Structures are given as C-alpha cells and as structure tokens.
Amino acid sequence: xxxxxxxxxxxxxxxxxxxxxxxxxxxxxxxxxxxxxxxxxxxxxxxxxxxxxxxxxxxxxxxxxxxxxxxxxxxxxxxxxxxxxxxxxxxxxxxxxxxxxxxxxxxxxxxxxxxxxxxxxxxxxxxxxxxxxxxxxxxxxxxxxxxxxxxxxxxxxxxxxxxxxxxxxxxxxxxxxxxxxxxxxxxxxxxxxxxxxxxxxxxxxxxxxxxxxxxxxxxxxxxxxxxxxxxxxxxxxxxxxxxxxx
Amino acid sequence: xxxxxxxxxxxxxxxxxxxxxxxxxxxxxxxxxxxxxxxxxxxxxxxxxxxxxxxxxxxxxxxxxxxxxxxxxxxxxxxxxxxxxxxxxxxxxxxxxxxxxxxxxxxxxxxxxxxxxxxxxxxxxxxxxxxxxxxxxxxxxxxxxxxxxxxxxxxxxxxxxxxxxxxxxxxxxxxxxxxxxxxxxxxxxxxxxxxxxxxxxxxxxxxxxxxxxxxxxxxxxxxxxxxxxxxxxxxxxxxxxxxxxxxxxxxxxxxxxxxxxxxxxxxxxxxxxxxxxxxxxxxxxxxxxxxxxxxxx
Numbered sequence: 001x002x003x004x005x006x007x008x009x010x011x012x013x014x015x016x017x018x019x020x021x022x023x024x025x026x027x028x029x030x031x032x033x034x035x036x037x038x039x040x041x042x043x044x045x046x047x048x049x050x051x052x053x054x055x056x057x058x059x060x061x062x063x064x065x066x067x068x069x070x071x072x073x074x075x076x077x078x079x080x081x082x083x084x085x086x087x088x089x090x091x092x093x094x095x096x097x098x099x100x101x102x103x104x105x106x107x108x109x110x111x112x113x114x115x116x117x118x119x120x121x122x123x124x125x126x127x128x129x130x131x132x133x134x135x136x137x138x139x140x141x142x143x144x145x146x147x148x149x150x151x152x153x154x155x156x157x158x159x160x161x162x163x164x165x166x167x168x169x170x171x172x173x174x175x176x177x178x179x180x181x182x183x184x185x186x187x188x189x190x191x192x193x194x195x196x197x198x199x200x201x202x203x204x205x206x207x208x209x210x211x212x213x214x215x216x217x218x219x220x221x222x223x224x225x226x227x228x229x230x231x232x233x234x235x236x237x238x239x240x241x242x243x244x245x246x
Numbered sequence: 247x248x249x250x251x252x253x254x255x256x257x258x259x260x261x262x263x264x265x266x267x268x269x270x271x272x273x274x275x276x277x278x279x280x281x282x283x284x285x286x287x288x289x290x291x292x293x294x295x296x297x298x299x300x301x302x303x304x305x306x307x308x309x310x311x312x313x314x315x316x317x318x319x320x321x322x323x324x325x326x327x328x329x330x331x332x333x334x335x336x337x338x339x340x341x342x343x344x345x346x347x348x349x350x351x352x353x354x355x356x357x358x359x360x361x362x363x364x365x366x367x368x369x370x371x372x373x374x375x376x377x378x379x380x381x382x383x384x385x386x387x388x389x390x391x392x393x394x395x396x397x398x399x400x401x402x403x404x405x406x407x408x409x410x411x412x413x414x415x416x417x418x419x420x421x422x423x424x425x426x427x428x429x430x431x432x433x434x435x436x437x438x439x440x441x442x443x444x445x446x447x448x449x450x451x452x453x454x455x456x457x458x459x460x461x462x463x464x465x466x467x468x469x470x471x472x473x474x475x476x477x478x479x480x481x482x483x484x485x486x487x488x489x490x491x492x493x494x495x496x497x498x499x500x501x502x503x504x505x506x507x508x509x510x511x512x513x514x515x516x517x518x519x520x521x522x523x524x525x526x527x528x529x530x531x532x533x534x535x536x537x538x539x540x541x542x543x
Binding site: 138 | 282283284286287307308309400404405406407408409412413415416417419420422423424426427428429430431432433434435436438439444445446447448449450451452453477478481482484485488489492493496497502503505506509510512513516517519520521523524526527528531533534535536537539541
C-alpha cells in the first residue's frame with residue numbers, strides 16, 4: 001500500500017507552489033510591448049507576455065531536464081545537484097530571452113531605424129541615458145533599452161528557476177529518471193503550471209510592461225497572491241497524480 | 247579515430263544549423279499568412295476602410311500554434327519510427343501531416359476572419375486562398391521538419407530524456423516565441439507601413455493604414471514574405487539557431503557548475519552587445535526632440 005504522506009508530500013507541494021510564484025514574478029520582469037511593440041509603438045519585445053515568458057521558461061525546462069537526467073541517472077541526487085539543475089534551467093531561460101531581445105533589438109535598430117528608448121522613465125536607471133527625447137511621435141517608446149534588457153534577463157532567470165523547480169520536484173516524487181512516462185508527465189505538468197502562472201501574471205500586467213522600472217511593476221503583490229493560490233491548487237492535483245505513477 | 251568531443255560539437259553544430267533554418271522558415275510562414283501581432287493591423291485595416299489583399303490568419307499566438315504543429319509532426323514520426331520506418335522518412339511524413347493540419351487551420355482561420363468583416367466590405371478572395379495556402383504549408387513544412395529533426399537529434403544522440411513529441415512541442419513553443427518577438431517586428435513595423443517615414447515607430451494615429459499596393463499590382467502576403475526574407479526571416483533564424491546552439495554548446499563542452507558559469511558569461515556578453523547597439527543607434531539617429539521638447543526630427 002502506498003503511504004499517503006509520500007503521495008501528498010507537503011514539502012513538495014510547497015516547493016511547486018514556490019516555483020509557480022517565481023514564474024508569476026518573473027513574467028513581470030520581462031519587457032513585452034505586445035502588438036504595439038511589433039509596430040514599434042511601445043517599448044519592449046513585440047509579442048505577448050505569456051508567449052515570450054513561456055518560450056523562455058520552457059527553453060529553461062529543456063535545459064533542466066537534460067541536466068537532471070545527467071545528474072540523477074545514477075540514483076543519487078544531492079542538494080548540490082538540485083542547485084545545478086535549477087540553475088541550469090534558469091540559465092537556459094536567460095540565454096533564450098537574451099538572444100531574443102538582442103536580435104529583436106537589431107531589427108528595431110537596423111530594420112525599423114529607431115533607437116531603443118523607454119517612455120516610462122526620463123532617464124535609464126542603469127545607464128543614466130536621457131529617454132524622453134528619443135521617443136518618436138505618437139508612440140510609447142520602442143526597442144529594448146538597457147534597463148529593460150537587464151530586467152528581461154532577471155525575468156528569464158526567475159521563470160527558468162520556477163519551471164525547473166516544479167519539474168525536479170515532480171521527478172523526485174517517483175525518483176526514476178529512466179522512466180519515460182514519468183519524464184513526460186513531469187515535463188507536461190511543469191509546462192502546464194508554467195502557463196497557468198504566466199497567464200495570471202499577464203492579466204495583472206494588462207498587455208505591456210517595460211520591466212521593473214515600469215509603474216505597473218507595483219502590481220506584483222497581487223500577482224504573487226493569485227499565483228500562490230493557483231500554483232497550490234496545481235500542486236495539490238499534480239503531486240498525487242505523480243505519486244500514483246509509482 | 248575522431249575525438250568524441252569533436253563528434254559531440256559536430257552534433258551541436260548540426261542542431262544549431264537546423265534551428266537556424268527552422269527559425270527563418272517559421273518567421274516567413276507567419277509573414278505569408280500574416281499571423282501574430284502585426285496581423286492586428288491587417289485585421290484593423292478593413293475596419294478603417296482600407297480593404298486589402300493581405301492574407302489574414304491569426305490561428306493563435308505563434309508559440310502555441312508551433313507547439314501544436316511540431317508536437318503533431320513528432321507524434322506521427324514517433325509512431326512511424328516505432329514501426330521501424332527509416333528516421334528520415336518518418337520525420338518527413340510526420341512534418342507533412344503537420345503541414346496539412348497547418349493548411350487546414352489556415353483556410354478556416356482566413357475565411358472565418360475575413361467573412362466576419364463583411365460589414366466592412368472586405369471581400370474573401372478565393373484566388374488568395376489558393377495562392378497563399380501552399381506557400382504557408384511549404385514554409386511550415388520546412389520549419390516543422392527542422393524542429394522535429396533537431397529534437398530527434400537531441401533526444402537520440404545527445405541523450406535528452408524528454409520523449410520526442412514533448413521535446414518538439416517545447417521547441418515549437420520556443421521557436422514561435424522567437425519568431426513572434428523578432429522577425430515579426432520587421433514585418434509589422436517596417437513592411438506593413440512603408441508608407442510612413444523610415445526611422446520612427448508607427449504613430450498610433452496611422453494604425454490600420456497598411457500599405458496595400460505592391461511593387462506590381464496589389465500587395466499580398468507573398469509580396470510581404472519577399473521583403474521580409476531579406477532581413478526579418480534570417481535574423482529570426484539566427485535567434486533560434488543561437489539559442490539552440492549556445493544552450494547545447496555549454497552543456498556539451500562543460501560539466502556541472504561550469505555550465506552555469508559559461509551560460510552567465512554568454513548572457514553578460516549579450517547585455518554588453520545590446521548596450522553597444524543602443525549607444526550606436528542613439529548616436530546615429532539622434533533625438534526626435536531638442537531639450538525644450540520641440541520636435542526636430
């Protein structure tokens with residue numbers, strides 16, 4: 001008979017919930033301008049919040065899955081291994097978002113001919129560059145200024161970290177990295193929890209955000225509470241299902 | 247005897263090359279069919295009394311759409327491989343099936359969207375459906391084939407634990423996110439609005455006023471992909487290729503915590519490169535207003 005404590009392990013549920021909250025928090029850091037940014041009408045990357053956050057976070061999940069398999073396949077998974085796996089997920093996510101923002105920047109600068117600029121602050125908090133004079137008429141800024149770029153990498157870090165934590169916790173319930181069914185189930189659950197939190201955060205953002213310097217960033221506490229509740233529900237459902245695979 | 251690390255790096259380079267082709271094809275497919283964020287202007291054009299001949303299909307955001315196509319292709323390929331079909335043909339047939347699904351969704355999305363604009367007198371051009379859908383499917387096929395192929399390489403040769411359909415699904419989402427974030431800006435901010443001065447963002451007052459006349463005749467989605475293939479498409483390919491290559495490279499060359507340090511260095515280099523581009527752009531283009539807030543450009 002399976003021990004119920006094993007199936008509904010509170011520490012696992014707490015860590016999965018924490019992973020979900022990190023994802024929700026990370027989404028707020030990612031500079032997305034939505035459809036207006038695709039027309040260089042708003043600062044940030046020209047796509048939706050969920051789309052970019054999910055793209056980055058799930059790239060991190062691929063990295064974390066690869067690293068977890070390398071480290072846990074021998075049956076011993078230490079705390080150092082845990083840190084290495086979640087850090088690898090965070091770095092994978094950061095690489096994806098940094099490359100995307102950088103290439104997007106090249107298109108804004110060389111394809112559209114606009115300088116990167118924020119419309120939410122008069123001076124870039126990191127470089128000190130004047131911003132308002134570089135905003136073209138009828139727009140809310142364009143491109144990815146340094147402050148948004150740095151914010152985006154932090155968002156990638158948090159998103160990748162959260163997604164990887166969820167994946168590792170789910171994998172650790174069964175502890176059999178060679179079982180493809182378990183890997184697939186953990187991977188798809190982590191993806192699902194990622195989307196739940198990214199969508200919730202995107203409702204809070206309401207379309208566009210430039211990064212941590214944007215006034216909308218002050219709405220973060222509301223997102224944390226909602227993501228906490230949503231992730232907790234997801235964890236309560238996911239953990240017994242994974243436990244049932246044993 | 248070839249050193250194993252050389253062989254591993256060759257495999258990593260191959261995944262990067264496939265991802266580069268996939269990224270470019272993914273972006274160009276979304277330009278022919280006008281998907282993702284710039285399509286908001288195509289949709290708006292008819293409502294602003296600018297009827298047009300641009301293909302209008304926003305099936306969904308590009309990431310979920312490509313997640314679906316790639317997962318479908320990889321699932322069919324996995325089944326065929328399980329039945330001992332050759333890997334190349336299994337992936338080719340899987341991608342073909344996914345391209346057919348993409349074609350079906352394109353037709354329904356385009357006709358549904360355009361028919362709903364009857365009140366704005368936007369016609370449904372049947373010749374556009376016949377002319378654009380094969381091109382959409384062809385670009386989609388290349389993208390799906392390459393994504394499923396490099397997912398297979400990661401799964402089979404590099405030892406990634408995720409099953410092929412899940413891996414292709416995740417890379418499909420990443421490819422869609424990159425395509426929608428990079429190449430689509432070239433289509434949305436430049437190609438759709440070549441009637442506006444170069445070197446500024448789209449003034450909100452001109453929303454919906456997309457270019458409707460082409461180099462010859464009326465402009466359509468195939469004219470758009472012709473222009474975007476010169477810049478937006480290749481750069482999207484570069485972005486996906488760099489993402490796949492750099493992420494695989496650091497985990498192949500280094501081990502343990504060194505993979506993290508290598509990744510952090512890559513991110514720092516990108517932050518610095520972005521700053522250099524920013525400074526260069528500010529110097530080259532200058533401000534739009536003087537210090538008193540008076541417009542000078």
